[in-house]
Amino acid sequence: MVQWQFVSICVSLALYANAAPTWPSTMDELEDIMFLNTGYRAKGFSTEVTPCSFSSKGPGRITAAEWIRTAFHDMIAGVVSSTAGGMDASIMYETKALENIGTAFNSSLLNFAPFFSSRSSMADLIAMGMYTAVRSCGGPVIPIRTGRIDATRSGATAFVPQPQNSVGTFQNQFNRVGFNLSDMIAVTACGHTTGGVHAAFFPEIVPAGTAPDDFAQFDKTATFDTKIATDFLANNSTDPLVVGPSTKNTRDSDGRIFKADNNVTITSLTNPDTFRSTCARVLQKLIDVVPTSVRLTDPLIPYEAKPIALQLRLLDGGSSMAFTGEIRIRTTTRSAAQIASVQLVYRDRTGGNVCGACTIDASTEAGRANGFDDSFSFFSFASQIQANSSISSFNIAVTRTDGQQEIFDNNGAGYPVQDSIILQSPQSCIKDSASPDKKNMTIVAAVRDETATLPVNTSLVFKVARRNVPIDIPALSVESYTMSKQYTVGPYSLYALAYALNTSQALNTVFNVSAGAGASRLTDAFKLTSDLPSECCYHHAAPTPTPTFASNYQGCYIDSVSGRALNGSATNDHLTLTLANCATFCSEYSFYGLEYTYQCFCGNTLNSVLAPEYDCNMPCSGDDKEICGGPDRLSVYQNEAYIAPANPPIEGYEYKACYVDMRSARVLGPVVISDDTGLTVGECKDYCNGSRYFGTEYGRECWCGNELGPSATVAPESDCFTRCAGDRATLCGAPDRLSLYQWVDAKASRDR
Ligand SMILES: *[C@@H]1O[C@H](CO)[C@@H](O)[C@H](O)[C@H]1NC(C)=O
Ligand SMILES: *[C@@H]1O[C@H](CO)[C@@H](O)[C@H](O)[C@H]1NC(C)=O
Ligand SMILES: *[C@@H]1O[C@H](CO)[C@@H](O)[C@H](O)[C@H]1NC(C)=O
Ligand SMILES: *[C@@H]1O[C@H](CO)[C@@H](O)[C@H](O)[C@H]1NC(C)=O
Ligand SMILES: *[C@@H]1O[C@H](CO)[C@@H](O)[C@H](O)[C@H]1NC(C)=O
Ligand SMILES: *[C@@H]1O[C@H](CO)[C@@H](O)[C@H](O)[C@H]1NC(C)=O
Ligand SMILES: *[C@@H]1O[C@H](CO)[C@@H](O)[C@H](O)[C@H]1NC(C)=O
Ligand SMILES: *[C@@H]1O[C@H](CO)[C@@H](O)[C@H](O)[C@H]1NC(C)=O
Ligand SMILES: *[C@@H]1O[C@H](CO)[C@@H](O)[C@H](O)[C@H]1NC(C)=O
Ligand SMILES: *[C@@H]1O[C@H](CO)[C@@H](O)[C@H](O)[C@H]1NC(C)=O
Ligand SMILES: *[C@@H]1O[C@H](CO)[C@@H](O)[C@H](O)[C@H]1NC(C)=O
Ligand SMILES: *[C@@H]1O[C@H](CO)[C@@H](O)[C@H](O)[C@H]1NC(C)=O
Numbered sequence: 001m002v003q004w005q006f007v008s009i010c011v012s013l014a015l016y017a018n019a020a021p022t023w024p025s026t027m028d029e030l031e032d033i034m035f036l037n038t039g040y041r042a043k044g045f046s047t048e049v050t051p052c053s054f055s056s057k058g059p060g061r062i063t064a065a066e067w068i069r070t071a072f073h074d075m076i077a078g079v080v081s082s083t084a085g086g087m088d089a090s091i092m093y094e095t096k097a098l099e100n101i102g103t104a105f106n107s108s109l110l111n112f113a114p115f116f117s118s119r120s121s122m123a124d125l126i127a128m129g130m131y132t133a134v135r136s137c138g139g140p141v142i143p144i145r146t147g148r149i150d151a152t153r154s155g156a157t158a159f160v161p162q163p164q165n166s167v168g169t170f171q172n173q174f175n176r177v178g179f180n181l182s183d184m185i186a187v188t189a190c191g192h193t194t195g196g197v198h199a200a201f202f203p204e205i206v207p208a209g210t211a212p213d214d215f216a217q218f219d220k221t222a223t224f225d226t227k228i229a230t231d232f233l234a235n236n237s238t239d240p241l242v243v244g245p246s247t248k249n250t251r252d253s254d255g256r257i258f259k260a261d262n263n264v265t266i267t268s269l270t271n272p273d274t275f276r277s278t279c280a281r282v283l284q285k286l287i288d289v290v291p292t293s294v295r296l297t298d299p300l301i302p303y304e305a306k307p308i309a310l311q312l313r314l315l316d317g318g319s320s321m322a323f324t325g326e327i328r329i330r331t332t333t334r335s336a337a338q339i340a341s342v343q344l345v346y347r348d349r350t351g352g353n354v355c356g357a358c359t360i361d362a363s364t365e366a367g368r369a370n371g372f373d374d375s376f377s378f379f380s381f382a383s384q385i386q387a388n389s390s391i392s393s394f395n396i397a398v399t400r401t402d403g404q405q406e407i408f409d410n411n412g413a414g415y416p417v418q419d420s421i422i423l424q425s426p427q428s429c430i431k432d433s434a435s436p437d438k439k440n441m442t443i444v445a446a447v448r449d450e451t452a453t454l455p456v457n458t459s460l461v462f463k464v465a466r467r468n469v470p471i472d473i474p475a476l477s478v479e480s481y482t483m484s485k486q487y488t489v490g491p492y493s494l495y496a497l498a499y500a501l502n503t504s505q506a507l508n509t510v511f512n513v514s515a516g517a518g519a520s521r522l523t524d525a526f527k528l529t530s531d532l533p534s535e536c537c538y539h540h541a542a543p544t545p546t547p548t549f550a551s552n553y554q555g556c557y558i559d560s561v562s563g564r565a566l567n568g569s570a571t572n573d574h575l576t577l578t579l580a581n582c583a584t585f586c587s588e589y590s591f592y593g594l595e596y597t598y599q600c601f602c603g604n605t606l607n608s609v610l611a612p613e614y615d616c617n618m619p620c621s622g623d624d625k626e627i628c629g630g631p632d633r634l635s636v637y638q639n640e641a642y643i644a645p646a647n648p649p650i651e652g653y654e655y656k657a658c659y660v661d662m663r664s665a666r667v668l669g670p671v672v673i674s675d676d677t678g679l680t681v682g683e684c685k686d687y688c689n690g691s692r693y694f695g696t697e698y699g700r701e702c703w704c705g706n707e708l709g710p711s712a713t714v715a716p717e718s719d720c721f722t723r724c725a726g727d728r729a730t731l732c733g734a735p736d737r738l739s740l741y742q743w744v745d746a747k748a749s750r751d752r
Contacts, residue, residue, distance in 0.1 A: 020303055022411045027146050027300050029119035029526075033128060034144060035302045035374055040367025041328075045132055048111050052137035052194065053222035057107055060215030062222055064133035065195025066104035067111070068283075071130045072191060073100055074123070075289045076177060077155035086177065086289035087148050089122035090155035092469045099160035101201045106471050113473050117510060118461050119526065122473065123148030127287040135372045137194050139224030140280040143299035148290055153468065163205060163241060163251035167260050170253070177289045183282050185265040188257050190279035192218040193228045197240045205246045216240040218254070224279070229269040232258055302374050304330045305396045305408035307415050312422045314387065314446045315614045318490015321419070322614050324382045327362050327396055332374045336365070340401045342379040346394035349419060354389045359397075384614055387490050390419045420522045421447050421456065421515040424494065426617070426630065430506055430532045441501040441529065445483060445513035446492040453516030455482045456495040461510045462502075483513070501529065533631055535596065550579075552638040556616035557608040559595055559634040566593045566603030566634070574598045576622035583641040588728060593636040595629035597621050606636060645723050648681050648730045653694070653741040658720035660713045661697055661738040667712045668695055668705030668738070676700050680726040685741065695740040696732035700725045703738060 021027055037046040048056060048063050055061035074091040095105045112125040124146050131142045161173050174184040199206040199214035206216045218239045219227040231237040232255075240246055241254035250256075258266040269275045288296060310325035327342050344360040347353060362381035369376045385391055393414030398406045410416075427444035443458050459480045466475035483495035501509065512525040559565040568589045573581065577598050586592035586602035593601045598621040616635045620628035629635045647655040661667045672687050673679065684702035688694040692706040699722040720739045724732035733739045 020301060020411070021298075022413065023303065023306060023415055026119065027297055028306075029117060030124055030128065030144070030146050031300050031302065031306075033115055033120060033125075034131065034300055035371035036369045036376070037371050039369035039376075040378055041308070042369050043115070045115060045128065046136055046372070049133050049136045052133075052224075057103075060196075060198065060213030062195050062217075063108075063111070064137050064222070066108050067126075067129035067133040068191055069195065070105050070108040071126050071287055072187075073105060073160055074126055075286050076161065076173065077157050077159050084151070084291050085155050086291055087123050087127055087287050088151040088155065088291065089126055089148075090151035090153070091126075092122060092466070092471070092473050093151070093154035094157050096470050097154075097157040097160075099157045099162065102198065109471060109473055116463075116474065116476075118476055121148050121150045123150050123290075130283055130287050134224060134279070134283060137222060137224040139193075140276040141373070142280055142283045142287070145288060145296035145299050147294060147296045149294055161253070163202070163246065163253040164249070165253065167256050170257060171260075179282070179285070181261050182265040183285065185257055185261060186269065186278050187282040187286055188254060189228050189266060189269050190275075190283055192239065192241070192254060193224050193226075193279075194218070194222050202251075204249050205240050205244070205251050207245060210244075211240075216244075226270050226272055226275045229258075229266050229275065232266060233263065233270060302330050302332075302371070302376075303328070305398070307396075308378065310417060311425070312391075312417065312419055313426065314422065314424060314489060314492050315384070315617050318387055318488075318492055320384050320614070321387050321390065321422075322382065323360070323385050323391065323417075324380075326366055326378045326380045328376050328378050329398060330374060331368070331377050334398075334400065334406075336368060336375070336377040338400045338402070339377065339379075339398055341399045343397045343399070344381065344394040345397055345407075346385075346391050346417075347414065349390040349392045351392055358391075360394075382612060384612075387492070391417045392419070393417060418522055418524070419448060421445055421513055421524055423513050423524050423527055425532065427494070427496075428532050429535055430501065430529060431534060433500065437503050439501045439503055439506045441499045441506075441532070442496060443483070443499070443511065443513065444486075444494055444496045445515075445524070446489070446494055447515050448491055449488070449493055453520060453522075455517065456485075456513070456515050457482055458497050458511055458513045460499070462505050463508050506530070535631065550637065552640055554591070554606065554636040554638060555610045556613050556629070557593065557606065557634045557636050558611045559593070559601075559608060559629075559632055563607070564601065564603075565606060565608035565636065566591055566601040567607065568602035568604060570599065570601045572598055573600060574621050577620050577628060578622040579620070579626050579637065580641075581622060583637065583639050586639050587641045587643050588645075588723060590639055590642050591636055592639050593629070593634035594620060594627075595634045596631060597628045599629070601634065602639075608634070643729050645721075645729055645731045647739060648727070650681060650685050650741055652744055653685060654744055656693075656740045656742045657714045658717050658733070659695070659738045659740050660715045660719075660736065661695075661703075661733070662736055665709060665711045666703075667709045667740065668693055668703040669709075671701050671703055673702035674700055675702070676725055678726040679724050679732060681724060681730055681732065681739075681741070683726065690743070692743045693740060695738040696724065697738045698735050699723060699732045701733070 033043045033045045036042045052064045055063045075087050094100050115125050116122050131144050134142050159173050161170055196215050196217035197206050199208045220238055221227055237243055239254050241252055246252040306328040308326040308328050313322040315322055341363040346358045360381050360383040362379045364380050366378045366380040393416045395414050396408040424444040424446050429442055431440045433440045447456055457480050462477045463474035464477040466473050481497050483497045486494045486496050507530045509529040511527050512523050514521050514523040557565045582592045582594050582600035585600055589602035590604050597618045611633055615633045616627055616629050618628055618630050620626040627635050659667045679700050684694050684696050687702055688704035691704040695703045719737045720731055720733050722734040724730045731739055
């Protein structure tokens, strides 16, 4: 009986004001993108802006500044309390607009595109870019609320401020999106604490050849600091929108904006604390300008404990299931070194506790990751649970090295696990097809009969070309298919869909499998086609038959093409492989093993280590009731059909020993028979016509003689291991080894 010791958890939430989300949440993908910058399972969203001053795009580029500018230009083409505009990624359609001159938008959007999915809109990613760029430059945390919806066409680019606009025009443009005069001044200063102006696009402001790399920075530092304000008030600004040619052609927009309230706001921003808090407020306000129809979530904060990649998988004829995954623990407030163990304490599918202390150990640390302000450790587990009792939810118990225990219960409800419909990844796969443009994809799902509300569907979310955008930002296209019932395994029925997938989409398609419709629809969601194996078992009724382990069963062993567990003979048999057939094929070896439904391997030594038993769960091609390993997994047996080779009794002769026999020093000679297919020991004796000695070598040679060579040397008996070509149950020497027989009477006369 486990004695839980509860402790009050003092989690520092200084950075994060609101409560942790309840898992699973629509924000889960964006939470990873926000907090997993580097390390294990990192999303790497911050890579292009780390460090802040770095740009992979060439000299005179500050990617962090470009991301901030992209958010602003996307937002400003909108009207607050309108049904359209604001942060809606409409800038994807606007990069050719005169108001959006420059390469910054193209390249920022291309930075964001790989992260685009059904769980992370381009508009949310542009907002996330604001947090990431500002934080990378040492600025404050900009709270990120999610739920922005991408536009499907261009917005009102005429609203984008241009340097030559009057202050009154600027005020109108900002008022439309809810910014009053002081907020307009603040957001201009906060946005221009990093970045600058390129001569190539604004020659009236920065004439070619007047700035290094033809790029004039606003305040000479890339970091998020007050210099933009302090330099201005000291009459010492280098901002090209304050001083220089822009003052002659009224393109000195920053200078005119900063002065617009008699320097009140810009003066307040010279205080570093005020600068950070004001910038956090106005930059959040900027990214939260959305159409009235959009409801933003609470700001994202990192989970203290988050389940990762949970997967149920039906095994063994349906009597048990594998349950695998990882638990991500936030180690910002409790160090990884303080964590002694992580456990899942689970409830069965009725919410009860059939197994007593239903715990799964997850204490193996799989890796660590870091965000700007947080660190995380991942703990993995692989367990087996009974299919009949199954699982409905779990709590996470983290025991520290000092014995104290924290329980995470997902805001009270436990972390849910639905077992009504699950993806069966071993039975699913993507294979090459006859055409290089297509892959043959098979998706198999297991549905619990009692909940099998029809239809059982799979929804595929493809990345396809987006129409009417000048740059390569994909759109998502959804196709739903009804899966067809295959057969029943234990309490589950298996459903399958075969689909000809475009090869170009094989690595970036996301899919889910669902049962039922409307509110009662249950889903195993957000599976990646890139995670599917390249082989699956099409032909067999029961994918997971109940194994009946014989006494000679050795276990489920790890195997690979690069290092075979059994290194003797091997054969493939796609139609009729059974344990008995493999045993017979391997009759000359002491072990045999079966893999991946149709492969049979033989060997005399077992060069591998055991895998979890449930890894071997594929049926044999010749008998669905027998287990033939799994992918890279070998079901190994001691071979009861093994026939040990022997030196046969030969009338008038007796076996003497195994001799070393080499070209330079022959024991007998010369060779009288070389027979690759038919040699037997008896045949050799006959050929030697009563000579005192005869011997067999290399499985195929027969040697005769009346005397042994002068340097004849006895070798270890095990050296003579080669079976005779004409009688596989008998031994005929080996390479450079002779199985020597002696005439009995000769022995008698010599011994006399
Ligand atoms: C952005 O990319 C599009 C498509 O490649 C191109 O037509 C356009 O000129 C690019 N804009 C800039 C400023 O580079
Ligand atoms: C501008 O709006 C902010 C809130 O967004 C408010 O704190 C400030 O007082 C307003 N300033 C003026 C001049 O109205
Ligand atoms: C505001 O500051 C600028 C720069 O120092 C200065 O030129 C200007 O006169 C100031 N305006 C007022 C009203 O103080
Ligand atoms: C900057 O210049 C303005 C006008 O030329 C002047 O009023 C102000 O005092 C100057 N500020 C400083 C800090 O020199
Ligand atoms: C003006 O700025 C330069 C660098 O841009 C700096 O070296 C100098 O100290 C500044 N002068 C004042 C009065 O702040
Ligand atoms: C589940 O199955 C196992 C054997 O497979 C059995 O021992 C157990 O009693 C069953 N539990 C329930 C709740 O049916
Ligand atoms: C791909 O699937 C089609 C339709 O199911 C089938 O006819 C074809 O033989 C498959 N090709 C390969 C290479 O498996
Ligand atoms: C499954 O995919 C469909 C189609 O994209 C989508 O409507 C549905 O919300 C998805 N379900 C989940 C749980 O993600
Ligand atoms: C299931 O897929 C079919 C197409 O095969 C589609 O018509 C139907 O709307 C889908 N149902 C659900 C609930 O996804
Ligand atoms: C697959 O490629 C073909 C040919 O390019 C295209 O017509 C089809 O729409 C693509 N399928 C999907 C799901 O994008
Ligand atoms: C098979 O493995 C055994 C044990 O590692 C080794 O002694 C033997 O040489 C191997 N045989 C072959 C054919 O590689
Ligand atoms: C034994 O006799 C047979 C037939 O006479 C002959 O072909 C063979 O060469 C003889 N063997 C030896 C070793 O002399």
